[in-house]
Amino acid sequence: MADARSRxxxxxxxxxxxxxxxxxxxxxxxxxxxxxxxxxxxxSFPPGSQLTESGLAADLGVSRGPLREAMxxxxxxxxxxxxxxxxxxxxxxxxxDIRDMYIxxxxxxxxxxxxxxxxxxxxxxxxxSDAVALMREYAAxxxxxxxxxxxxxxxxxxxxxxxxxxxxRLHETILVETRMCLRAMRGTYxxxxxxxxxxxxxxxxxxxxxxxxxxxxxxxxxxxxxHRLIGDAAAGEEVSQTAESSxxxx
Amino acid sequence: MADARSRxxxxxxxxxxxxxxxxxxxxxxxxxxxxxxxxxxxxSFPPGSQLTESGLAADLGVSRGPLREAMxxxxxxxxxxxxxxxxxxxxxxxxxDIRDMYIxxxxxxxxxxxxxxxxxxxxxxxxxSDAVALMREYAAxxxxxxxxxxxxxxxxxxxxxxxxxxxxRLHETILVETRMCLRAMRGTYxxxxxxxxxxxxxxxxxxxxxxxxxxxxxxxxxxxxxHRLIGDAAAGEEVSQTAESSxxxx
DNA sequence: TCCGAGTAGATTGTCAACAATCGCACAATG
DNA sequence: CATTGTGCGATTGTTGACAATCTACTCGGA
Numbered sequence: 001m002a003d004a005r006s007r008x009x010x011x012x013x014x015x016x017x018x019x020x021x022x023x024x025x026x027x028x029x030x031x032x033x034x035x036x037x038x039x040x041x042x043x044s045f046p047p048g049s050q051l052t053e054s055g056l057a058a059d060l061g062v063s064r065g066p067l068r069e070a071m072x073x074x075x076x077x078x079x080x081x082x083x084x085x086x087x088x089x090x091x092x093x094x095x096x097d098i099r100d101m102y103i104x105x106x107x108x109x110x111x112x113x114x115x116x117x118x119x120x121x122x123x124x125x126x127x128x129s130d131a132v133a134l135m136r137e138y139a140a141x142x143x144x145x146x147x148x149x150x151x152x153x154x155x156x157x158x159x160x161x162x163x164x165x166x167x168x169r170l171h172e173t174i175l176v177e178t179r180m181c182l183r184a185m186r187g188t189y190x191x192x193x194x195x196x197x198x199x200x201x202x203x204x205x206x207x208x209x210x211x212x213x214x215x216x217x218x219x220x221x222x223x224x225x226x227h228r229l230i231g232d233a234a235a236g237e238e239v240s241q242t243a244e245s246s247x248x249x250x
Numbered sequence: 251m252a253d254a255r256s257r258x259x260x261x262x263x264x265x266x267x268x269x270x271x272x273x274x275x276x277x278x279x280x281x282x283x284x285x286x287x288x289x290x291x292x293x294s295f296p297p298g299s300q301l302t303e304s305g306l307a308a309d310l311g312v313s314r315g316p317l318r319e320a321m322x323x324x325x326x327x328x329x330x331x332x333x334x335x336x337x338x339x340x341x342x343x344x345x346x347d348i349r350d351m352y353i354x355x356x357x358x359x360x361x362x363x364x365x366x367x368x369x370x371x372x373x374x375x376x377x378x379s380d381a382v383a384l385m386r387e388y389a390a391x392x393x394x395x396x397x398x399x400x401x402x403x404x405x406x407x408x409x410x411x412x413x414x415x416x417x418x419r420l421h422e423t424i425l426v427e428t429r430m431c432l433r434a435m436r437g438t439y440x441x442x443x444x445x446x447x448x449x450x451x452x453x454x455x456x457x458x459x460x461x462x463x464x465x466x467x468x469x470x471x472x473x474x475x476x477h478r479l480i481g482d483a484a485a486g487e488e489v490s491q492t493a494e495s496s497x498x499x500x
Numbered sequence: 501t502c503c504g505a506g507t508a509g510a511t512t513g514t515c516a517a518c519a520a521t522c523g524c525a526c527a528a529t530g
Numbered sequence: 531c532a533t534t535g536t537g538c539g540a541t542t543g544t545t546g547a548c549a550a551t552c553t554a555c556t557c558g559g560a
Contacts, residue, residue: 027334052540053542054540062514065318065513065515066514068315068319068543070322072319072320072322073325075323076324077326078419083522084277084522084542084543085541085542086541103361103365103417104417111360164354166351166420167354170354278544302511302512303511312544336512336553337512
């Protein structure tokens with residue numbers, strides 16, 4: 001999320017070595033928003049489920065005011081949808097949404113990879129290599145949760161090292177949505193090797209500073225990812241594991 | 251902002267022709283957020299200015315609750331920044347922010363142009379041609395507000411016809427920021443003809459279905475736009491017309 | 501004259517209570 | 531048997547008031 005504007009008004013005594021960190025008391029709505037963000041990302045709130053504000057307020061130990069503000073934040077991000085006088089629900093995505101998600105994700109990560117190459121920071125290549133190395137550890141189970149998480153970390157770092165507030169902000173949202181989809185329909189990679197090789201190729205292209213090659217690789221990687229989620233031709237329709245789980249009305 | 255999820259649960263009686271539109275009662279925070287959005291876009295709130303919630307609540311005739319929720323929404327978008335216990339302020343951007351803005355904007359509009367070409371909808375080409383035609387009307391004053399607005403309309407439509415919720419959402423925010431910058435530092439185009447030609451070239455490439463050419467044109471167009479705002483080499487630093495106008499403490 | 505403490509004003513952050521609205525289940529009717 | 535009307539329960543939407551915090555100003559002392 002990054003605070004971006006950390007430099008406050010304490011730049012006066014510049015000859016002094018900084019001892020204390022400039023204290024960043026996060027606002028309550030921001031904390032709540034982050035916690036909800038994580039909860040949605042890790043599947044605690046499945047797509048389609050309702051977020052009752054009375055209940056959440058009690059769980060978090062805050063009043064409904066700050067909670068509502070946090071929820072509006074997620075609504076603006078597109079992670080929640082509001083049904084007036086009914087409540088807020090976690091988005092559930094159909095095929096078109098997934099396609100849209102990958103369009104946006106491709107746009108962001110293409111730009112990110114370009115920036116990373118432009119910056120040519122050894123640290124970024126090291127970080128990405130580490131991420132791939134982490135994936136290798138889970139090669140045995142190419143569709144397990146650990147591998148999925150390592151995959152996420154890779155892409156997260158990629159955008160992080162692009163050093164762009166705006167790209168990062170959008171990407172964070174999209175990644176949560178991606179997690180939701182991956183959780184819903186698990187098991188799509190044929191082998192762990194393919195998954196790792198695709199990422200390694202990206203790192204190699206970045207390390208070589210070959211922007212056009214990296215760009216093409218990223219586009220392919222994204223297209224593959226999309227096709228793994230939806231069979232191209234219309235497959236399953238709605239991603240929602242909860243919602244209306246009431247066994248009545250047979 | 252689009253509601254996207256209009257289809258509710260009323261798909262049962264499908265043999266009936268729809269007569270009444272499905273009524274979309276917007277929530278109060280959403281309305282307020284939109285109004286603030288517009289106000290920031292049209293310069294009613296200059297960058298750096300404080301948005302006092304008591305005052306705004308009185309102006310809009312609502313309570314502070316819904317207002318705060320709306321402000322949180324804009325904060326999530328990055329249009330406002332929160333100084334804890336001090337208030338919310340309209341962002342003021344330095345050169346790095348402007349660069350970042352153009353990175354994100356390039357990413358979004360590149361993806362948009364690709365989608366528009368992919369859809370190959372005659373309507374989109376017509377709409378974009380109209381936008382360029384509108385620009386032509388203001389050719390006499392290439393740096394006036396009308397021309398700037400027409401320019402905005404062009405890019406707005408481009409992303410609109412990409413038919414992507416996520417790209418549109420991000421672009422909407424970026425466009426507001428762009429407006430802010432353009433307002434602060436006006437007058438950068440040498441001639442109206444250049445400005446129009448660049449856009450016409452984009453339309454032509456789209457109409458021809460030439461994605462690679464359109465892509466290159468867009469990249470150049472964005473780079474030019476960025477260089478018009480900042481002289482590449484460090485020029486002016488902070489864009490903020492208000493904020494700290496107190497003459498004390500020299 | 502300059503510096504520090506203290507105070508006053510204003511603004512935000514938080515909370516609890518009230519009012520309005522909606523969906524669901526059941527009963528009544530053609 | 532299908533459809534409409536009604537009551538209930540629950541949840542959201544909104545409001546006003548109170549507490550905490552910060553900034554700016556003034557006053558007293560060196």
